[in-house]
Amino acid sequence: MEGSAAPVNSLCSVQRMEESLMQKLTSAEKAWCMYDWANSAFVTTIVAAVLPAYFAEVVCEADLVTISFFGFSITSSSQSLWGYAMSLAALLVAAGAPVFGAAADAGGRRKLFLGILTAVGVAASALLFASGPGRVLYTLAILVLGQLGFSGANVFYNSLLVSAAPSERRDLVSARGFAMGYLGGGLLLAINLLMVSKPSLTGIPEGDLGIxxxxxxxxxxWAVFSIPLFRKVPEGEKTAGISFSKSLKTAFKTLADTFRHLKQHRNPFRFLISFLLYNDGVQTIIMMATVFGKAELGLKTSDLIGALLLTQFIGVPGSVAYGRLAEKTGARRSILMGIAVYLAVVIYAWRMTEAWQFWIVAGVVGLLQGGIQAISRSFYSRLIPAEHSAEYFGFFSVSSRFASIIGPLMFALTGDLTGSTRNSILVISVLFAAGAIVLLSVRNSDNA
Structure with a gap:
């Protein structure tokens, strides 16, 4: 991926796919989908691809780094520090989810809150330009801030789907938005690959400026492609008589009631535990792959970005293929098959030493990650009582936010305790194995 032909061809393919996806949508629906196109760049470029490699290679100038804050000092590797930051960000996002959700439910000012949190994410992305050698704490703090902006904004973005599309079209529009996110994030990542691997083509001097x-x-x-949503998606009506404080209280009460009710239904409760375990493994691989490839394997940044770009574009057809597999084998069996492949990927990654092996892992993960999450959602929908689907999926959404806390923390702690992040990679297998064991106890349907 050192040449420029592959990224240029990718840009042409993305343009054709975008035109296809946006056909037969209203202007409000298109504008809503464009926000997914806009903010997915933060995940692909900053969280998954470019920043973790830059953090490991440039920001952390030594194998072990010491940072101090609030009277505490931590000495750790770049991989473990990245894992701690990812875990902290996930914890803060999970804690803030009911607050953001209550604000969205109170209604009336969704676009205002979306604008504020989008501005936080955009500002954090821009502030990362000032990161550099030795600025470890600064870089991690801005990363966590960006994660909060991104995740908080998504709560209000999701709530605006009600205003953007009528109920009978929301599944279609939501799926289009998901696909647009893949394509938008992938397109900018392809451009970023050119900036990093061939800076002379864009007039950028050699060095870390391109990164x-x-x-x-x-x-x-993120800022520019968010504009259509603010211009064309209506605000929606405020729920009469619902204040923020009342909405927040209702949100916590609903979560508690749903949890009590969920425990009475063995199948969905066990599946939710299983999903949180194996999805934590999926999310940990996404978050930690690049920093592991740079710090442990010493791979070139262009190889890391290119491999993540491969994952991004394989994800769209991979999700479709996974759905067809589920139709033939059944949802639960297809999820178990996906977990088995993930286990094989983890064991393979534990032993890999070359760039081409990282590309193989990236390709296999691209085939799996979107599909296993989509089929998990549909399988869960068949396990829950139909009359309680809204509150059960609300609990599913909130609890899913906790799926990125344990894995990165396990990764970081294992690396610090054993002195090798190869062992950290292997520990992730525990999440997949535990998730599979619990899933085996779930029957295919049980609404009782």
């Missing part, structure tokens, strides 16, 4: 400029491109991309 730091990619963070500015995320800020501009």
């Amino acid at each position: 730091r400029l990619t963070f500015l491109t995320v800020a501009v991309w």
Whole structure:
């Protein structure tokens, strides 16, 4: 992926797919989908691809780094520090989810809150331009801030789907938005690959300037492509008589009631435990793959970005293929098959030493990650009581936010305790194995 032909061909393919996806949508629906196109750049470029490699290679100048804050000092590797930051961000997002959700339910000012949190994410992306050698705490703090902006904004973005599309079209529009996110994030990542691997083509001097400029491109991309939503998606009506404080109280009460009710239904309760375990493994691989590849394997940044770009574009057809597999074998069996492949990927990654092996892992993960999450959602929908589907999926959404806390923390702690992040990779297998064991106890349907 050192040449420029592959990224250029990718840009042409993305343009054709975008035109196909946006056909037969209203202007409000298109505008809503464009926000997914806009903010997915933060995940692909900053969280998954460019920043973790830059953090491991440039920001952390030594194998072990010491940072101090609030009177505490931590000495750790770049991989473990990244894992701690990812875990902290996930914890803060999970804790803030009911608050953001209550604000969205109170209604009336969804676009205002969306604008504020989008601005936080955009500003954090731009501020990463100032990261550099030795600025470890600064880089991690801005990363966590960006994660909060991204995840908080998504709560209000999701709530605006009600205003953007009528009920009978929301599944279609939601799926289109998901696909647009894959394509938008992938397109900017292809551009970023050119900036990093061939800076002369874009007039960028040699050095780390091209990498730091990619963070500015995320800020501009996110801000510019968010504009259609604010212009064309209506605000929606405020729920009469519902204040923020009342909505927040209702949100916590609903979560508690749903949890009590869920425990009385063995199948959905066990599946939710299983999903949280294996999905934590999926999310940990996404978050930690690049920093592991850079710090442990010493791979080139262009190889890491290219491999993540491969994952991004394989994800769309991979999700479709996984859905067809589920139709033939059944949802539960297809999920178990996906978990088995993930276990094989983890064991393979534990032993890999070359760039081409990282590309193989990236390709296999691209085939799996979107499909296993989509089929998990549909399988869960068949396990829950139909009359309680809204509150059960609300609990599913909130609890899913906790799926990125344990894995990165396990990764970081194992690396610090054993002195090798190869062992950290192997520990992730525990999440997949435990998830599979619990899933085996779930019957295919049980609404009682």
